[in-house]
Every structure is written in structure tokens, then in C-alpha cells.
Amino acid sequence: AQSVSQHNHHVILSEAASLELGCNYSYGGTVNLFWYVQYPGQHLQLLLKYFSGDPLVKGIKGFEAEFIKSKFSFNLRKPSVQWSDTAEYFCAVSNAGNMLTFGGGTRLMVKP
Amino acid sequence: DTAVSQTPKYLVTQMGNDKSIKCEQNLGHDTMYWYKQDSKKFLKIMFSYNNKELIINETVPNRFSPKSPDKAHLNLHINSLELGDSAVYFCASSPPGVSHEQYFGPGTRLTVT
Numbered sequence: 381a382q383s384v385s386q387h388n389h390h391v392i393l394s395e396a397a398s399l400e401l402g403c404n405y406s407y408g409g410t411v412n413l414f415w416y417v418q419y420p421g422q423h424l425q426l427l428l429k430y431f432s433g434d435p436l437v438k439g440i441k442g443f444e445a446e447f448i449k450s451k452f453s454f455n456l457r458k459p460s461v462q463w464s465d466t467a468e469y470f471c472a473v474s475n476a477g478n479m480l481t482f483g484g485g486t487r488l489m490v491k492p
Numbered sequence: 493d494t495a496v497s498q499t500p501k502y503l504v505t506q507m508g509n510d511k512s513i514k515c516e517q518n519l520g521h522d523t524m525y526w527y528k529q530d531s532k533k534f535l536k537i538m539f540s541y542n543n544k545e546l547i548i549n550e551t552v553p554n555r556f557s558p559k560s561p562d563k564a565h566l567n568l569h570i571n572s573l574e575l576g577d578s579a580v581y582f583c584a585s586s587p588p589g590v591s592h593e594q595y596f597g598p599g600t601r602l603t604v605t
Contacts, residue, residue, distance in 0.1 A: 414593065416596075418533075422598070423582065423596045423597060423598045423599050424535075424582065424596040425596070426593050426594075426595075429593050468533055470535060478523065478540070478586060478592065478594075479525065479537045479540050479547065479549075480525075480527075480535075480537060480594060481537070482534070482535040482536070484532075484533075484534055485533045485534065485535070487533075
């Protein structure tokens with residue numbers, strides 16, 4: 381069975397600080413990797429995805445993630461966060477049946 | 493245009509009741525899903541439904557039953573509701589194949605009292 385771990389449960393940053401959220405997965409086959417964001421009271425939205433090719437993936441709103449196969453990691457980064465980035469961030473892996481397995485989420489709070 | 497919609501947005505009901513949550517997508521996708529998000533924000537897949545093939549997460553109680561009248565709809569029926577069923581339920585859809593993102597609905601917050 382596949383699993384996804386997000387090491388940071390709560391992160392508090394000041395505006396303009398750099399962000400890196402950790403994500404590690406456990407799965408023996410080919411993986412598709414995703415980062416979703418959930419703003420307060422809203423539904424999940426896709427930030428970025430990795431299926432194949434360049435392991436450095438750029439997403440919306442200045443986010444990027446790097447797939448490191450040898451480390452089974454897919455960390456999310458942003459050079460300079462804004463107050464509007466305050467949200468819950470979920471890393472996810474999909475299997476052959478395209479069913480997503482989510483990590484436990486990381487709550488990011490950005491102080492203005 | 494709302495791509496994936498759910499009704500109702502909020503549902504408050506008593507233990508033992510039977511309730512349904514409706515989901516509709518206008519994206520022309522073949523596959524639809526139901527996820528449960530608990531109070532700690534942990535998201536877990538419940539069902540995947542693709543062209544009349546239902547894939548069930550084995551940990552889901554059989555009180556939960558998805559019903560798909562057509563490709564654009566996947567409704568979730570819950571019988572004999574329990575306190576532990578309180579959660580936010582998200583519907584999602586995706587195109588066929590294994591390399592596609594899923595599009596999520598706005599969620600239905602179910603509270604069982």
C-alpha cells in the first residue's frame with residue numbers, strides 16, 4: 381500500500397520568507413505526484429503535478445516542487461511567501477487506479 | 493461555470509438517519525470519486541467510479557453506498573448515520589487514464605448530532 385508523509389504539520393512564516401514543505405512517499409511503482417492547496421473554507425485546488433520528465437515542476441502562484449526519486453521526495457517550495465498563501469497544503473500520490481493518497485497536510489500561516 | 497458541484501453544502505442530521513449527498517460534474521470526465529476529510533483535515537479516498545466500475549476502499553463501512561445514475565453524477569448515500577460520520581465530503585472527477593489531475597468540488601460539511 382502506498383503512503384504519503386508530510387513532516388511539517390504547522391508552519392508559521394513572515395511575509396517574504398522562503399518556504400519549503402517536505403513530502404515523502406512510499407510506493408513501489410511508477411508514481412504521479414501532486415500538491416494541492418486548500419484555502420480556508422474552500423475546496424482543494426491543484427498547485428502543481430509531476431507525471432514524468434523534468435523533475436523540477438513549476439506550478440501556479442510562484443510555487444515549484446522537485447521530484448527526487450532516490451529520496452522518494454516531492455518537496456514544495458516558494459522563494460517568497462505572501463499573506464494570501466495562508467492555507468492547508470496537501471501532497472498526494474496517485475496509483476494505477478488514479479486514486480489519490482494524501483499526506484496529512486501542512487497548515488501554513490503567513491504573518492503580514 | 494462550476495466544474496464540480498455538490499449539494500447540499502451543509503447537512504446537519506441526527507444519528508440513525510439516512511442521507512444523500514449529490515455530486516455533478518460538467519467536465520465530461522469518465523471517472524468520479526468521493527473523499528472524506530475528518531476534523532484533523534486528513535483526506536482519505538472512499539470510492540472511485542469509472543464507467544460503471546466501482547472501486548471501493550475496503551475501510552469504508554457498507555453503510556456508505558455510491559450511486560451513479562449517469563457519467564456526470566455520483567451520489568453518496570449514507571445509512572444509519574453515526575457521530576463519526578461527521579466530516580467534510582469532497583467529490584472529484586478526472587479524465588480517463590492514470591496521468592490526470594482530479595478536480596474537486598466545494599465539499600459538503602456533514603454534522604451528525
